Amino acid sequence: MASSFKAELTCSVCLDLFQDPVLTRCEHTFCRRCVLEFWSQQQRNMCPLCRKVCPSALLLRNRVLDGLLETLRQRDKVQLCSDHLLERSLYCPEDQELLCCQCRDSPRHRGHNVLAVADARARYKEEIENTLKLLQDRRSKCDVLKTKSDKYIAKLQDWARQTESQIKNSFRKLHVYLNGEESSLIQQVRQEERESSRKLQDMTKEVFQQLRVLQNNIQEVERHMQDGILDLKGLKDIQARLAHTLPTPVLIMHKVPFGKFAGPVEYKVWKKLRKLVDTVPMTLSLDPDSAHPSLEVTADGNTVRLSEQRPSQSACSRLALEPCVLAAQGFSGGCHYWEVEVAGEGWALGVGSRTALERGRLALAPQAGNWPLTFRGGAYECFYPLHTLVADSKPRRLGVFLNLERGYLSFYDARKMSHIFTVPSKSSEHLYPCFVPPSSGESLSIAHCECWEDPDSDPGRM
Template identity: 80%
Template sequence: MASSSGIKAELTCSVCLDLFQDPVLTRCEHTFCRRCVLQFWGQQRRNICPLCRKVCPSAQLLRNRALAGVLDSLRQREDVQLCAAHHLEKSLYCCDDQQLLCYQCRDSPRHQGHTVLGITDAKARYKEEIENTLKSLQDRKSKCEALKIKSEKYMARLQDWARQTESQIKNSFRKLHVYLNDEESSLIQQVRQEERDSSRKLQNMTEEVFQELRVLQSSIQEVERQMQDGILDLKGVKDIQARLAHTLPTPVLIMHKVPFGKFAGPTEYKVWKNLRKFVDTVPSTLSLDAESAHPNLEISADGSSVRLKTPQLSQVVCSRLSLEPCALAAQGFSRGCHYWEVSVAGEGWAVGVGSRSALERGRLALAPQAGNWPLTFHNGAFECFYPLHTLAASSKPQLIGVFLNLDSGYLSFYDARDMSHIFTVPSKSSERLHPCFVPPSSGETLSVARSERWETLALCST
């Protein structure tokens, strides 16, 4: 049986001394690479066989299909194991360079002094390492597949959320559009009806004036005629004088009855007042619970504001969490959507929600793991602790809006002056949640914005 090296020698082009690439047969039945024989002919300027020197017309070059098939099979089977430099089987492994070698490569200066093993010995030696590597790859593949599934799930959730939110926005604005269009049509119809009614009254008055003009013209002509003829009919003159005593209709009286003020007032504000019935979540009216408050907090008589009696009161650290003097609202929520606004000033304040069980002698831990979800303001920046996020404030906050959606389980904070979003955090709890208030550490007052104040602020912004 022919050796592997002998077989490969038979499959080697005599021009490039490499395995045939696109083998072709000449008229003399010698086989070469198509590129090799064409280059050779180009150099010789004659189409002669590189081996036997016979003339071979280029038109008679035929592809050696059988040999090409053998070569393709050989490459598919031994391409990785074949040394590109020596065309010998790579049956050795260099441990230093981590390469497969043939025998000639092993004896080259490049690998002298290296530890070289046979393929079988190398596989046995590195079997455990390869198995560990394979296991690591499989584990990483599993993690990637799990991450891919999770990402696809999140993508689906994101798309569902986006579609639902888009639908909700469209429905909300559709109701507003319908109301505004109906209100606009109604007001326009009222104006047009008033125009028709007043026009009809003015038209009737105008016709009366025209009739009076005709009578007056006739009377004038009659009196002038009698004066010219010198014949005076005193009885007729007295009748004319009596007619002149009648009051003429005046358009001013009609115009005074047109309801200009009904339509010329603050139309936008009146419409806005009526729009409130479409608002699902209006600002809640809250009052602070004095019984829940820390002794160092002073709550106003109407329960709308709170401040520190002693601003320098130090924090108390418990379970590695700082506890702040806090007051809860008397109102608590376990379901639904709720919104309230808080007037803030100074530094070191916090607003959010918390449970009564999280209170420790009037102090509250400002952390979600304690069952509380606050927004704090320190050193000109907002801080939110789920996880810790910091956002620099573009200006000193004055009015903070807090929106609690217990049905969906999230809490959002806004700059209520323009309703720009600050943070949104998840806030699911099995307990009833109460709005919580930590007044500024500098001693300023923190106040709950009542509903009437909200209306005043909205009116001022129009």
């Protein structure tokens, strides 16, 4: 009965429940949209069932059927069974389905412990609430993660824009400088060319005038010889006149300064970049007063190594205080870069504060106010965050870049300026370059790059 009832409420065109049902002239019912679409495909407005011609102006709304369908839609809110059009008032826990009375008696659910929906809701209320709470908690966590991710993405994009702008500005300065140097050198070459050409042209004019006089005299002598009237007295007169009026022609070549422009142009320009580059390898000196007694600092304040009396604990341990020495120069702002010659194993480089120094020892940890990079076992190790990186080869020269404007410390392989680590480095105190010499006994030295040294500059000032 329910199936036949449902069939009566189904459109014969779309085979679904009527939507906006209308009556044709032949008293058949269809969805308004279905019959109009059917007619649009035909040459005449025929009924889809009996094929009688039905003028579109005679489509009348089936109010009774529309009201019945609305009633069924309201009943759908109490979840009608699609097979029997009865209220699904039962719940089968085994199949986790809502059932109507006829579904309960079907072979599929026969023998199952079926509950009334109200009883099932009461029984599973706590479980449903817990599940809902779990889902809500996960949603909250996802919202928090999404917010953090959005902030990080925005921060990353802002960093990328700032870094891109910084790179462009740096290269723009180099381009402007190099273009200016190129133009200046080219102008100098052209000026040298003009001056040398002018001098050579003046000398060439003098030689040309001498050639003209000589040619005239040659022609005169040749004419006298042809006429046979040239005697010894006449020859002596001509020789005296030529000697008096024509000096011996001499062409003095102008010295062109080839070496001035054909030398190591790139190297000369590169050395001039010292005034343009803001951050270059600076000259540091070790402060012997800050050194641990087990360390030997050379008189020039350039090199440090472990003395024969070595400390009891092994160098570069993660928690122990390490014997170290600080640089005499400290920084509270700006950007600073220095390079260090390293060798062996068990050394550490970084920055630290004087208050964190305890009798010449430093704890190699950020929480102690120190930010180091260590090398042992063929790998670099950084403690903030704790991370290791296997070195592709034994390091020989390391660069350390401290940017107090943006609050970070970076380490580089100075041979090819390849990046090793970058760590946050912010402090309210002055930070000093710190040096822990190799535990293997080799020395550790501050590197000096003479090509960057400016005799007019203060070696401690960047």
